[in-house]
Amino acid sequence: MIAICLVLLLGLVAAAMAGVVPDGRRVPVAVVPLQDAPRPEGLPATRHAAALLRFELPPADGEARWVVRLEREAVDAVWLQSGDWRSPVERFFEPGEAGVFPGSFVFDLPASWAGPVELELHSTGDAPRALRPQVMDAADAMDLEHYAVAASATIYASLFTIGLLALALYSAARDRLFLALFGFTVVALLALSAVNGHLYQVPGLRMFAFWRSQGVVALVMLLCAAWLQMLLQYAGMDRERVRWKGLVDGVSLALVGLVALCLLNVPQLARTLAQVQVVPFGLALVLGLALLVDAARRRTLMALPLAALAVLALAGVILLELSARGHQVEGVLVRYGYQLAIVAGVAILAVGLVGRIAEYRRQRDRELLARADTERRMQREAARSELVSELQLRLRTLPPEDLPWSAFRLLLDRLRPLLPAERCVVVAQGLHGQDVLLVDPVGDTDAVRAQLGRRQLALRRQAANGIALQQPVTEVGQPSVVAIEAVVPLPIRAPAWGAVLLQRRGADGFATEELSLAGDFARQALLHLDQAMAAVQLRRSAELDALTGSFNRRTIDHWLTRTFAEAARSGQPVSVLFIDLDHFKSINDRFGHACGDACLREVARALRASLQEGDLFGRYGGEEFIVILPGRGGAAARAVAEQLRMEVESLRPECGGVLLRLTVSVGVATRLEHEEGPEATLARADRALYAAKAAGRNCVQVAPAVFR
Numbered sequence: 001m002i003a004i005c006l007v008l009l010l011g012l013v014a015a016a017m018a019g020v021v022p023d024g025r026r027v028p029v030a031v032v033p034l035q036d037a038p039r040p041e042g043l044p045a046t047r048h049a050a051a052l053l054r055f056e057l058p059p060a061d062g063e064a065r066w067v068v069r070l071e072r073e074a075v076d077a078v079w080l081q082s083g084d085w086r087s088p089v090e091r092f093f094e095p096g097e098a099g100v101f102p103g104s105f106v107f108d109l110p111a112s113w114a115g116p117v118e119l120e121l122h123s124t125g126d127a128p129r130a131l132r133p134q135v136m137d138a139a140d141a142m143d144l145e146h147y148a149v150a151a152s153a154t155i156y157a158s159l160f161t162i163g164l165l166a167l168a169l170y171s172a173a174r175d176r177l178f179l180a181l182f183g184f185t186v187v188a189l190l191a192l193s194a195v196n197g198h199l200y201q202v203p204g205l206r207m208f209a210f211w212r213s214q215g216v217v218a219l220v221m222l223l224c225a226a227w228l229q230m231l232l233q234y235a236g237m238d239r240e241r242v243r244w245k246g247l248v249d250g251v252s253l254a255l256v257g258l259v260a261l262c263l264l265n266v267p268q269l270a271r272t273l274a275q276v277q278v279v280p281f282g283l284a285l286v287l288g289l290a291l292l293v294d295a296a297r298r299r300t301l302m303a304l305p306l307a308a309l310a311v312l313a314l315a316g317v318i319l320l321e322l323s324a325r326g327h328q329v330e331g332v333l334v335r336y337g338y339q340l341a342i343v344a345g346v347a348i349l350a351v352g353l354v355g356r357i358a359e360y361r362r363q364r365d366r367e368l369l370a371r372a373d374t375e376r377r378m379q380r381e382a383a384r385s386e387l388v389s390e391l392q393l394r395l396r397t398l399p400p401e402d403l404p405w406s407a408f409r410l411l412l413d414r415l416r417p418l419l420p421a422e423r424c425v426v427v428a429q430g431l432h433g434q435d436v437l438l439v440d441p442v443g444d445t446d447a448v449r450a451q452l453g454r455r456q457l458a459l460r461r462q463a464a465n466g467i468a469l470q471q472p473v474t475e476v477g478q479p480s481v482v483a484i485e486a487v488v489p490l491p492i493r494a495p496a497w498g499a500v501l502l503q504r505r506g507a508d509g510f511a512t513e514e515l516s517l518a519g520d521f522a523r524q525a526l527l528h529l530d531q532a533m534a535a536v537q538l539r540r541s542a543e544l545d546a547l548t549g550s551f552n553r554r555t556i557d558h559w560l561t562r563t564f565a566e567a568a569r570s571g572q573p574v575s576v577l578f579i580d581l582d583h584f585k586s587i588n589d590r591f592g593h594a595c596g597d598a599c600l601r602e603v604a605r606a607l608r609a610s611l612q613e614g615d616l617f618g619r620y621g622g623e624e625f626i627v628i629l630p631g632r633g634g635a636a637a638r639a640v641a642e643q644l645r646m647e648v649e650s651l652r653p654e655c656g657g658v659l660l661r662l663t664v665s666v667g668v669a670t671r672l673e674h675e676e677g678p679e680a681t682l683a684r685a686d687r688a689l690y691a692a693k694a695a696g697r698n699c700v701q702v703a704p705a706v707f708r
């Protein structure tokens with residue numbers, strides 16, 4: 001866009017330079033207004049003006065042809081006549097064969113004319129203006145036409161391009177400033193082409209001729225209003241309130257009022273408006289200048305060059321007005337100077353607004369970043385709550401030995417997609433009595449284990465610090481950083497310790513919020529792990545006997561029911577052993593309850609140790625224990641009972657320096673086929689125990705099917 005604007009500006013400069021016309025062969029002309037010239041027939045009922053042109057043509061040399069050149073002002077008709085000779089009638093609003101973008105009315109003089117010439121110049125129109133006649137060589141006039149074509153073509157092309165650009169920028173950025181720029185270029189295209197008379201050559205726009213000179217004035221007023229509104233937007237682009245906004249809006253409104261007035265097409269108004277149109281035009285320029293100076297003081301982009309161009313445009317308008325009022329000011333620049341200044345101003349404004357696009361891009365980037373940030377936050381929040389609910393759900397059902405591993409597995413599953421880490425490792429030692437090493441991706445676990453083994457002390461120190469750290473990873477003997485490793489400590493009470501290790505390739509570290517996210521997720525995993533562990537403890541303590549750590553009566557009853565139901569279903573045997581300490585009262589009495597408790601613990605430990613996997617053991621009450629032997633019938637059960645008895649007999653607990661000897665009596669009963677629940681078998685085992693006691697204790701009695 002900058003390139004386009006520069007090319008356009010260069011074009012403008014070239015056109016302006018071209019306006020400096022070589023002073024070719026010209027003939028001085030004396031213009032004498034004719035007050036009472038007779039009004040010719042067949043012309044529209046508009047005002048008629050005439051003037052007498054006196055000049056002297058050099059003797060005809062056969063080569064030079066002479067023309068009368070008039071400024072192309074908004075007149076209905078213009079022609080020359082002298083005696084019998086009459087030129088063709090030229091019309092501003094109905095251009096005939098004038099060519100593309102004509103710059104003036106040009107009348108060829110007969111080649112035979114030489115010496116003093118007197119010519120009548122006639123014009124009709126609502127608002128006659130000075131036509132500044134010049135008599136010159138036809139070739140010079142042609143040159144001037146070319147310059148005019150170049151100037152006007154540049155003006156229209158520039159406005160057209162900038163207008164399109166402004167529209168494109170508006171559709172991209174939705175900024176009213178671009179809309180104002182587009183509006184101004186459209187109105188400027190219409191107004192300047194109307195002032196130059198080219199608008200009426202364009203098919204589809206010829207209808208503007210309906211308003212004749214009032215249409216031109218209306219478009220010029222509209223241009224002034226658009227100029228003011230555009231500058232208002234421009235001056236206000238960095239802040240809310242603009243100085244003189246009320247005044248500018250008021251003047252713009254008045255200008256639009258004038259436009260409406262012009263469109264009424266009242267012929268009487270035309271002359272007045274044509275005379276005074278320079279006032280609102282100049283006022284708009286001065287006001288615009290004030291806005292620009294104010295904007296320049298606030299260092300608004302391009303305000304100063306724009307103000308300079310506004311001054312040039314103002315000077316151009318003054319020149320044009322002087323010329324239109326009959327003063328001898330000549331040159332293509334008089335006609336096109338202010339127009340070129342306007343176009344240059346619009347081009348500079350467009351260049352200035354490119355900076356605005358950069359601002360938009362920055363703003364859009366900021367918005368995108370904010371949106372991405374919000375999405376990231378939401379994603380993290382969602383992952384966090386999913387982690388929490390998964391931890392709550394999954395850890396509830398798992399056996400205690402699987403809890404640490406599962407908690408950290410869930411942690412890694414949720415954490416990894418949120419972090420730019422190629423490798424995530426959880427390492428913990430002594431956590432709930434376990435060591436944990438989890439590596440994601442799992443492929444290189446052994447390598448990680450080996451690395452961690454070497455760095456264990458350092459890692460332990462970092463983890464104990466409690467602060468997340470990151471450090472560069474280099475290859476052995478190479479200074480370049482190949483990866484960054486972050487150590488996020490797990491809040492575990494010493495001597496246990498643990499950390500989440502994150503590693504990403506390259507020299508870019510982790511963001512602070514990424515590390516705190518890892519820390520937060522790790523805290524959640526630990527919290528729920530601790531809770532799950534505490535729940536397991538609680539569950540266990542409800543199942544176990546507090547003194548011996550064996551199953552309590554309630555738990556044993558539960559297992560009895562389940563085991564007997566299973567045996568009834570499968571037909572497998574099941575036996576029950578009641579084991580009762582002999583003369584335990586005397587131990588309590590002699591050595592105290594603490595010693596009795598110690599003996600109970602010792603016996604429970606010994607019995608438990610002697611059993612196989614799958615056997616169930618519990619304290620049934622007081623000094624009585626129970627053993628359930630699923631899958632074993634009478635003989636096997638008796639053998640187990642005998643072994644247990646001997647096991648206890650071999651114990652030598654010590655109380656108050658005395659080594660004690662303990663014995664147990666054991667009653668054995670095996671489930672009979674018709675016994676559905678455990679009650680009957682238990683009763684028989686109880687009776688067998690009673691029999692063992694009766695038989696002198698420290699022995700095993702197997703219950704018969706029926707007691708007599």
Ligand SMILES: Nc1nc2c(ncn2[C@@H]2O[C@H](COP(=O)(O)OP(=O)(O)OP(=O)(O)O)[C@@H](O)[C@H]2O)c(=O)[nH]1
Nearest residue numbers: 580581582583584585586588593594596597622623
């Ligand atoms: N120290 C301690 N003693 C207990 C506990 N539960 C029951 N006892 C004691 O165990 C003793 C049981 O006594 P008895 O039922 O008379 O039986 P015994 O002395 O073992 O004699 P026999 O069973 O007939 O051989 C009582 O003195 C209870 O106080 C306990 O948890 N700790």
